[in-house]
Every structure is written in C-alpha cells, then in structure tokens.
Amino acid sequence: MTHATPAHPTLVNPHDRAVALLTVAQLREREHAAQASLPAHTLMARAGAAAAHFLREQIVHAPSALSTKPVWFAAGPGNNGGDALVAAAALKRAGIACEVCMPVEVKPADARWALAEARAAGVPITQTPPASFDAYGWLVDGLFGIGLARALDGVFAELARLLSTRRRSDAHVLALDVPSGLDSDTGNVVGGGPAVRASHTLTFIGAKPGLYTGVGRDYAGAVSVAPIGIDTAVSLDSAEIAWLNAPALFAPFLPARDFATHKGSFGTLAVIGGDTGMCGAPILAARAALLSGAGKVNVGFLGSDAPPYDAPHPELMLHDAAKLPLDAMDAVAAGCGMGSSASARQLVERILRLDAAVLLDADALNLVARDAALAAHVSEHARTRRAPCVLTPHPLEAARLLGVDTAELQRDRLASARALASRFEAVVVLKGSGTVIAAPDARLAINPTGNAALATGGTGDVLGGIIGALLAQRLPPFEAALAGVYLHGLAADTLVAQGDGPAGLAAGELAPMVRRLMNRLFYAPKP
Known part of the structure; x- marks a missing residue:
C-alpha cells in the first residue's frame, strides 16, 4: 500500500x-x-x-x-x-x-x-x-x-x-x-x-x-x-459549531458551596402557575427547584384551589400569585399549569418587565405565541435587562411560536431552535429526543441524555424548576439551560438503569435523583 x-x-x-x-x-x-x-x-x-x-x-x-x-x-x-x-x-x-x-x-x-x-x-x-x-x-x-x-x-x-x-x-x-x-x-x-x-x-x-x-x-x-x-x-x-452537551460546557458556572455561604447565596426563585385544577404543576416545578439547590423557593398560584402548604416540602413558600413580591426574586419560572386567562396574561407581562432572570414554559409560551405585545416583551427583556429569557417549548409550542406546523418545525430541529432564539432573542430549549439548546448569539448544543421515561406528564414542569433554580443561583441563561437539560435527562437514565423505568416512572421521582447527581458529580468532597 x-x-x-x-x-x-x-x-x-x-x-x-x-x-x-x-x-x-x-x-x-x-x-x-x-x-x-x-x-x-x-x-x-x-x-x-x-x-x-x-x-x-x-x-x-x-x-x-x-x-x-x-x-x-x-x-x-x-x-x-x-x-x-x-x-x-x-x-x-x-x-x-x-x-x-x-x-x-x-x-x-x-x-x-x-x-x-x-x-x-x-x-x-x-x-x-x-x-x-x-x-x-x-x-x-x-x-x-x-x-x-x-x-x-x-x-x-x-x-x-x-x-x-x-x-x-x-x-x-x-x-x-x-x-x-x-x-x-x-x-x-x-x-x-x-x-x-x-x-x-x-x-x-x-x-x-x-x-x-x-x-x-x-x-x-x-x-x-x-x-x-x-x-x-x-x-x-x-x-458555527453545534456541540454535544456535557458537563464541560456548564460545570465551571455552577456556584461554589463554601462553608461561609447561606441561603441568600443561592438565590430566590418564584414558580408561577397553577390555575384552578392545575396546582400540581407548579408544585412539581418548585420541588425540583428546591432539590436543585435554590436557596429559597416561592410558589405563586393563580387558582382558587391552591394548597396552604406543601406537606412533603414545607420549605416551599406558597402564595396567591397576585400578592407575591416578584421584585424581590432573583429568578422567575412561569407557565406550568398557568392557563390562558386575562390574569395569566397580565402576570406574564409583569414578569417580563422584571430585572430578574426569567424562564417561560407551557401556557406562558402559548400566551406569547398569540400575543405580539408579549412576544415583543420577550425580546425586550434581553436588550434592557442584559440577559435573555429562557424558553422551554415542546415541538407543538415551538411551532406556534414560529407560526409553522409541527412537521415543518421537526424537519430541521437545529434550524428551528436557532430561528426561535434569533426571533425572541432568547435561549431556547427545544424539547424532544435530542433536546436542542440554542442561544441568541448562535451557540447551539444537542443534549445526549434522557429516554422514554420522560414521556409522561409533569416531566417538563420538573425541567422548568431545575433550570429556574440554576438561574436563581446566577448561572448565565445558556449554561443554566445546558445544565438543567443534561441533569434532567441523566436522572431519567440513572433511574432506568436501576429498573425504575422507562415504563411507569413518575415525574416526581426525577428531582431527588437530580440532587444526588449534582452532589456526586460536582460537589463531592475532595479526598
């Protein structure tokens, strides 16, 4: 030869x-x-x-x-x-x-x-x-x-x-x-x-x-x-290059857990949602945020049937959403079970005017998709607050935001995520098999973790809570999205490897595993 x-x-x-x-x-x-x-x-x-x-x-x-x-x-x-x-x-x-x-x-x-x-x-x-x-x-x-x-x-x-x-x-x-x-x-x-x-x-x-x-x-x-x-x-x-998401892309941005830190060191998050009959969604997100390291977690409910406290996690502070002091928050995650009422729309507009880091999911995204004024506020948040929002749509929600059908959106998931990030000047988490994370500055990553165990109700709420907690801990929006998506999927992979899925895994089982993985991978004591 x-x-x-x-x-x-x-x-x-x-x-x-x-x-x-x-x-x-x-x-x-x-x-x-x-x-x-x-x-x-x-x-x-x-x-x-x-x-x-x-x-x-x-x-x-x-x-x-x-x-x-x-x-x-x-x-x-x-x-x-x-x-x-x-x-x-x-x-x-x-x-x-x-x-x-x-x-x-x-x-x-x-x-x-x-x-x-x-x-x-x-x-x-x-x-x-x-x-x-x-x-x-x-x-x-x-x-x-x-x-x-x-x-x-x-x-x-x-x-x-x-x-x-x-x-x-x-x-x-x-x-x-x-x-x-x-x-x-x-x-x-x-x-x-x-x-x-x-x-x-x-x-x-x-x-x-x-x-x-x-x-x-x-x-x-x-x-x-x-x-x-x-x-x-x-x-x-x-x-110009898309990356396979991995800890090297986000681990350097995780906060140190020094002896002298306190609950204020890790931020205050508000989870907003839960119209009547849907109060479980923000509870799932808030529990996930608590177990993902946020210092303090508030929940603001729109519905009339909100619980007075969360028995498994009384650390969560529950409020009527209209009375929650949003100006005191480091980050806000809004949309899970929020509904589409006029009060929901007003809350989203109010949130988008905050100086806090903002994540929009589920019903909040649907409100933005059909309201040009709200859409403009999403873009304005990046320009005036110097930090883009994080949007976490599944394919149907993403298609509504782009004004296309789902088949067209899925034809090229990377291009679609980039188009959304550019249009809204936001970090976009386009969920699905191989979740795509896109930043408005054209950075792009594909997440390799996760499996069919995530194909069940509530797992998206958990993801929103995890990313919200990381935003409250002052991670930049793109890195918070990378870390949240990676750990969320890795938790599902680990639980499946233990025999707890993919069939029948409940969304609420993810957050305790995310906590374990975060500590094992990033905070384990050095010998």
Whole structure:
C-alpha cells in the first residue's frame, strides 16, 4: 500500500464529552483539505481499518456463541460500500470469517480500489442477502453514508428493512458513518423512506448532529467516533459549531458551596402557575427547584384551589400569585399549569418587565405565541435587562411560536431552535429526543441524555424548576439551560438503569435523583 493505516486506530466514545457535531458541509470541507495532502485511498483505508478494529474488539469480548460466527457486510455502490469492503478485507486477513453482499458493484475510484483489496484477501462477495441471518454474528451496514440525497429504494430499501428487523430481535448491527437512510444533519429519515436501525454506529472524522436528535438516537444506537487522522478541533465558544452537551460546557458556572455561604447565596426563585385544577404543576416545578439547590423557593398560584402548604416540602413558600413580591426574586419560572386567562396574561407581562432572570414554559409560551405585545416583551427583556429569557417549548409550542406546523418545525430541529432564539432573542430549549439548546448569539448544543421515561406528564414542569433554580443561583441563561437539560435527562437514565423505568416512572421521582447527581458529580468532597 502507498498509504499508512494505524495498527490500532483511534476510537472515541463521546459519552460525557463536549464533542463538536459537524454538518455535511463542515465534514466535506475538512475531508477535502485532508485529501489534498494524502496519498490516494488513505482516508478510505483508515475508515475501513477503524471499522475492522471496532469489530475485532467487539468479537474478542463477545460470548462464544457470537464470536465464532462470521461477520456479514452490506455494501452500497459508493464510498460507504468501499469502507465496508476495506473492513471486510482486514477482518479476513486477521482470520475472522466474513462475507459481503454487494447488489450493485461499487463505482468511485476509491471504492474500486477497496473492491480489489477485498477480492485479493479472498472475501466472499455475493449479490443477494442470505435467506436467514441466523448463521451470522455482527451485521454491518455499509450501504450509504452522509451523501445520500433521496429515499432508499429497491434492493437497498429491502436490505435496510432486513437489517432493522434483525436489530429489533436484538441482533448486533453496526452502521458505518451513519445508518443508511438517516440525514446526518437533521436526524430525520431521508425522503420519508426506510432507514437502517443499528445497535451501534461508528462514525468517521467527527460526530454528526443527526445521530443525536430527532429519530437519529433510535436509529444510531451507541455511537463511537473514528477521527481517521483528520483534525476537527474547534474552540468551545465557536458559534458555527453545534456541540454535544456535557458537563464541560456548564460545570465551571455552577456556584461554589463554601462553608461561609447561606441561603441568600443561592438565590430566590418564584414558580408561577397553577390555575384552578392545575396546582400540581407548579408544585412539581418548585420541588425540583428546591432539590436543585435554590436557596429559597416561592410558589405563586393563580387558582382558587391552591394548597396552604406543601406537606412533603414545607420549605416551599406558597402564595396567591397576585400578592407575591416578584421584585424581590432573583429568578422567575412561569407557565406550568398557568392557563390562558386575562390574569395569566397580565402576570406574564409583569414578569417580563422584571430585572430578574426569567424562564417561560407551557401556557406562558402559548400566551406569547398569540400575543405580539408579549412576544415583543420577550425580546425586550434581553436588550434592557442584559440577559435573555429562557424558553422551554415542546415541538407543538415551538411551532406556534414560529407560526409553522409541527412537521415543518421537526424537519430541521437545529434550524428551528436557532430561528426561535434569533426571533425572541432568547435561549431556547427545544424539547424532544435530542433536546436542542440554542442561544441568541448562535451557540447551539444537542443534549445526549434522557429516554422514554420522560414521556409522561409533569416531566417538563420538573425541567422548568431545575433550570429556574440554576438561574436563581446566577448561572448565565445558556449554561443554566445546558445544565438543567443534561441533569434532567441523566436522572431519567440513572433511574432506568436501576429498573425504575422507562415504563411507569413518575415525574416526581426525577428531582431527588437530580440532587444526588449534582452532589456526586460536582460537589463531592475532595479526598
């Protein structure tokens, strides 16, 4: 060979790391710059070697029933198929049985070279898949990568369905670069066609946003990154790059818990909401705020059936919302169970005129969406108070704020979050699988924590309370949103790992786990 391939390629696990998420355009730019100074076929050789290394590591540590079975590759007609062929050749030379299904012979020059390598190594190559996959161990999706522009069809659509069916029966399915059929920028399925549902994805050069948001998390499975020798290092404050949310982005902003601190050191929060019949929502948010470290937590109810005190947490101070001294608050979280009455609208306007940090959720967002004057106040808050509001919409609420339908909003979650942040000059938390956090200065992050346990009533109220508490503790709005979303999702992940979900996890169970995680991760005594 005329190119160097590392004996042990670098593989990066993005777990708990602030990893740059690169769009197709950003990846192409870096790829073309690297190719200009490298011998022919180098990047494909490195990608294939990384895939082979990943598979060897998995096979070595697999139960014998899996480790003795051959690896089956599905190779597409482009460079993704070339990566699969190089990996198959490397495995064959390492003494691991493998087979390639290539319905259409590869076309690009690099992939033609890879095909010659596979043939020289003696890799069996067929045009049709087997009648059954029971004889195989790992199944590898090398059909299409980030360049796919239209829905999978014909034999490739059928292969995608076969691989996805096997994955649903707990088979080990590895996608090379991205699951075939998945848009690596948006996390949507290309053209509404089929896509491969993988258990693992080995993505090349850098991580992609579509692997972490939309349906991407479901299709990608566990993601590893193979940099293949291309430098993707960028500054954490770069506004052009989206980031995978991780403690490195927000931990430096958490307040110290010195011996000499007191309740005033950690701020006073007001949670406003709870119209008649909906008083549970602000109670959930306030409890979460208390357990997330706020010094003092007040609750202001709009409804006539508000409780006199909260028995599990009598530390919470409960009020009629109209009588609560909002001017004395460091932060206000408004909207949970607030309703849409005239008094609710007046309260939101009053809150937006405060010097305090402000979070708007749920009904407060719906009031803003249909009231141009309130919308203008949201933007004005950032300009006159020198701190943007935090908005925490789910997709339907976000669509109302943008004046589009939900399908259009979900078509590109990153662009939608950026548009909202720009329009309202606010920090936006666009909830959903792979929550997107966008700042008005164009900073963007995708959150990797959380699971289906959060698909139950009240979890959004808990999130609002956590972020509100962090705002009261004087975290900047963007970092408060990053921290709140990360810990909220991590609490759900931890509870599911303990067997307390995903089915049946109640929203109220999240806050005690958030408290435990905050203390364990950021405030544990140093030995």
